Amino acid sequence: MTTIAQVRQAVRPLIQQHSDLASIGRFVMIKPVRHIWRAVFIESTIDPHAFAPRISLSMLIPAKSRGVRGFGQRIFRNIYGPRNIRSSDWDIRQPETIKQMLDMIENEALPKLRTINTFEDYFAFISGFRFPIDYTGHIQYLEVYIPAANGDLELSRKNLERDARILADIKEYRPGFYRALVDGDRFEIARILHEWEAATVTNHKLEKIWERTPFPLEL
Incomplete structure (x- = not known):
């Protein structure tokens, strides 16, 4: 299972490039947070070397417990081609794969999330x-x-x-x-x-x- 430390290491280049992003646990959050959180949640999988990122949206009301991860779609590795059973896994041992994941978060997920304000x-x-x-x-x-x-x-x-x-x-x-x-x-x-x-x-x-x-x- 991938750790929070591995998640933070993987997303560091993205955080450094965007002043409105913050790394909170397994979340990459858009800041500031006002009434709604807008994020990408980097899930772990049964594969100890894999990430499974997805969009995460949630209103702050009513009170949300620690385990709530918000709603949103998975970000699939081969989103531009045929899907397969491993399409949601991003291997932390492959730098080029992590770079592709960050590119897709930056170009696919964040533009959508930034339009959600009300x-x-x-x-x-x-x-x-x-x-x-x-x-x-x-x-x-x-x-x-x-x-x-x-x-x-x-x-x-x-x-x-x-x-x-x-x-x-x-x-x-x-x-x-x-x-x-x-x-x-x-x-x-x-x-x-x-x-x-x-x-x-x-x-x-x-x-x-x-x-x-x-x-x-x-x-």
């Missing part, structure tokens, strides 16, 4: 993915949290009430947010959103590249 951008990008079945509910949660963060509490409540499963989940696991949303308490919702963001930042060690900024709800 919740609407994030929603549009995520909506185009074909998730495994475990992630099919993600869009429904976004349809609750994004309108709330944007200040459209009526739309947030409407979207929440139309999905019994999402409603039950948020009532049980996000009771403070649920009550504030029902009551139309914009100040409490803003407080909760900032609390969630701060927890995500702490869990993922993003303190040095995070900028605390107001939500559209507060503006």
Whole structure:
């Protein structure tokens, strides 16, 4: 299994070339982080000599635990030709392979990620993915949290009430947010959103590249 130290060594040339990038664990993050992280996550594989990089996008709300890696597609080695079973593996023993990986991150992934600046951008990008079945509910949660963060509490409540499963989940696991949303308490919702963001930042060690900024709800 490739180590974080090997990841940092591999991506160092990319970090040195771009002032808006930072190496955080296995992430290459675009900074500053405001409400949404935009990154490439360098996964390890069962092959101790291989990387498997992929785009990583995630809102900071609700609070994300340490293990969350965000959503995004794999960056395949032979993206311009026929795919094969090893197409996602990048061999750390081959400098030319690592260079190709960094070139593809720079020319394919980063330009896409840099266009994502708002919740609407994030929603549009995520909506185009074909998730495994475990992630099919993600869009429904976004349809609750994004309108709330944007200040459209009526739309947030409407979207929440139309999905019994999402409603039950948020009532049980996000009771403070649920009550504030029902009551139309914009100040409490803003407080909760900032609390969630701060927890995500702490869990993922993003303190040095995070900028605390107001939500559209507060503006």
